Amino acid sequence: MSQPNGNPFQSWTRPKDIIIVGGSLGGLFTGVALKHHGYNTTILERNPTNLLDNQGAGIVAGGDTLTFFERYDRCKRPVAVPAPKRMYLDQSGKVVQEMPLKGTMTSWDLCYYLLRANYDHQESGYCDVPGPRDGDGRIDYRYGCTVKDFREEDGKIRVNYEKADGTKESVIGDMLVGADGPSSTVRKILCPEVSRKYAGYCVIRGTVPENEASEEAKKVFVERFTFFHAPGIQNLTYTIPGTDGAMEPGRRLLNFVWYTNFPEGEQDLEEVMTDVDGKRRRITIPPGMMRPAAWEMVKKRGRDRLPPQMSEMVEKTKQPFVQCITDVITPTNNFLGGKVVLIGDALAGFRPHTVASTSQAAFDVLMLVEYLETGDHAEFVRRTMEYARLVQQRGIQIGDRSQFEKLPLQEYVDDRTMMSTPRQELEFPEWTQVKI
Numbered sequence: 001m002s003q004p005n006g007n008p009f010q011s012w013t014r015p016k017d018i019i020i021v022g023g024s025l026g027g028l029f030t031g032v033a034l035k036h037h038g039y040n041t042t043i044l045e046r047n048p049t050n051l052l053d054n055q056g057a058g059i060v061a062g063g064d065t066l067t068f069f070e071r072y073d074r075c076k077r078p079v080a081v082p083a084p085k086r087m088y089l090d091q092s093g094k095v096v097q098e099m100p101l102k103g104t105m106t107s108w109d110l111c112y113y114l115l116r117a118n119y120d121h122q123e124s125g126y127c128d129v130p131g132p133r134d135g136d137g138r139i140d141y142r143y144g145c146t147v148k149d150f151r152e153e154d155g156k157i158r159v160n161y162e163k164a165d166g167t168k169e170s171v172i173g174d175m176l177v178g179a180d181g182p183s184s185t186v187r188k189i190l191c192p193e194v195s196r197k198y199a200g201y202c203v204i205r206g207t208v209p210e211n212e213a214s215e216e217a218k219k220v221f222v223e224r225f226t227f228f229h230a231p232g233i234q235n236l237t238y239t240i241p242g243t244d245g246a247m248e249p250g251r252r253l254l255n256f257v258w259y260t261n262f263p264e265g266e267q268d269l270e271e272v273m274t275d276v277d278g279k280r281r282r283i284t285i286p287p288g289m290m291r292p293a294a295w296e297m298v299k300k301r302g303r304d305r306l307p308p309q310m311s312e313m314v315e316k317t318k319q320p321f322v323q324c325i326t327d328v329i330t331p332t333n334n335f336l337g338g339k340v341v342l343i344g345d346a347l348a349g350f351r352p353h354t355v356a357s358t359s360q361a362a363f364d365v366l367m368l369v370e371y372l373e374t375g376d377h378a379e380f381v382r383r384t385m386e387y388a389r390l391v392q393q394r395g396i397q398i399g400d401r402s403q404f405e406k407l408p409l410q411e412y413v414d415d416r417t418m419m420s421t422p423r424q425e426l427e428f429p430e431w432t433q434v435k436i
């Protein structure tokens with residue numbers, strides 16, 4: 001598909017009807033913000049049921065995630081658990097370094113249900129549902145709709161999708177937002193040469209209820225951001241909201257994120273990425289789908305290599321899941337003169353070490369609102385691409401250092417400190433810059 005490089009600033013007509021592909025956090029950030037600014041939106045989500053499965057994952061709530069909720073969330077309930085200390089353990093479980101931190105930890109499911117309450121008034125145990133307000137745009141959440149392609153038609157964008165029963169439908173709008181994640185279909189249509197590349201390691205993830213943890217584990221994980229580094233291993237564990245977003249001590253969850261090397265082509269990778277049905281999954285083994293034998297292999301790795309408090313989390317988790325770490329970034333965010341944009345993981349899939357994926361999606365949407373309000377497409381492209389390039393590259397750098405080099409602890413501490421730099425203080429080197 002052609003990619004005109006024109007800046008439509010001169011002839012800007014504010015779009016009214018906006019189609020969003022993807023109904024996870026990025027798509028919902030877009031839907032909520034645009035609705036509140038009076039735009040009409042349609043979200044197309046391929047998931048066959050109304051609600052996405054709980055990803056069972058903690059999220060470090062970066063600055064732009066919190067800014068988004070402060071600005072657009074009408075439920076007004078707390079979003080994050082504080083983590084006032086960062087700590088490092090050695091393999092015996094002893095605290096070897098600690099420092100103050102202004103950490104804020106949330107969960108994928110709390111963010112999701114807050115956004116659905118704000119977007120299409122979805123009831124849940126997480127929050128009260130806010131009523132509609134004058135000036136809100138129309139909303140339309142369609143699930144079981146897999147987008148296949150799109151094309152320009154009379155100055156608009158027509159999006160074709162397939163429903164769960166195989167029927168084909170389409171919808172037309174003034175603009176298309178691709179929020180369809182790291183394997184984005186919208187991106188594949190625009191940039192077919194771009195693909196996700198395996199980085200040589202996986203992340204094993206899970207949660208344990210706070211009140212099921214031993215005293216030794218609680219001491220280092222409750223309201224803490226706690227790390228362990230060893231050759232080929234990084235583990236970080238922190239406290240996140242519990243069932244229905246519960247924030248009370250004792251009702252929260254301890255969330256672990258354990259990076260461990262599985263070289264391409266080795267049998268262990270095949271073992272861990274083959275699910276209970278014997279299917280070799282490419283990127284993710286979702287909660288409940290790990291084979292018992294693979295899980296035993298992973299637990300043994302934990303017992304042999306992790307500090308005892310972290311190995312305890314692995315032993316006690318009931319719904320582990322695995323993701324292969326991959327790299328992907330789009331070369332540009334300038335498509336069809338600004339009528340198509342990519343946001344969040346569709347624009348750039350960061351390594352999770354950056355703890356910035358959700359805040360990237362929030363930031364991209366804050367920038368999208370400015371673009372729609374002002375028509376300054378060039379500024380939108382510049383800011384979203386510079387941020388994506390810088391953070392994606394830093395994720396590769398600190399991820400590779402952590403997994404494939406043996407460094408003094410202080411260097412890992414410094415890498416983490418660098419990744420905690422607020423976005424507003426980042427400097428964008430020449431190679432990140434975009435000229436359009």
Ligand SMILES: Cc1cc2nc3c(=O)[nH]c(=O)nc-3n(C[C@H](O)[C@H](O)[C@H](O)COP(=O)(O)OP(=O)(O)OC[C@H]3O[C@@H](n4cnc5c(N)ncnc54)[C@H](O)[C@@H]3O)c2cc1C
Binds near residue numbers: 024025147185343344
């Ligand atoms: C298990 C897990 C753990 C995570 N942990 C963290 C974390 O700790 N910290 C952090 O910052 N981020 C984390 N993330 C990432 C974070 O959730 C995402 O960065 C954030 O949700 C923004 O992603 P997104 O909406 O852009 O993409 P995604 O979350 O990938 O959502 C894309 C959506 O698009 C839909 N879709 C895809 N293709 C199509 C199509 N053709 N038609 C219609 N719909 C389509 C998918 O079904 C999906 O719902 C995690 C993600 C997962 C899955």
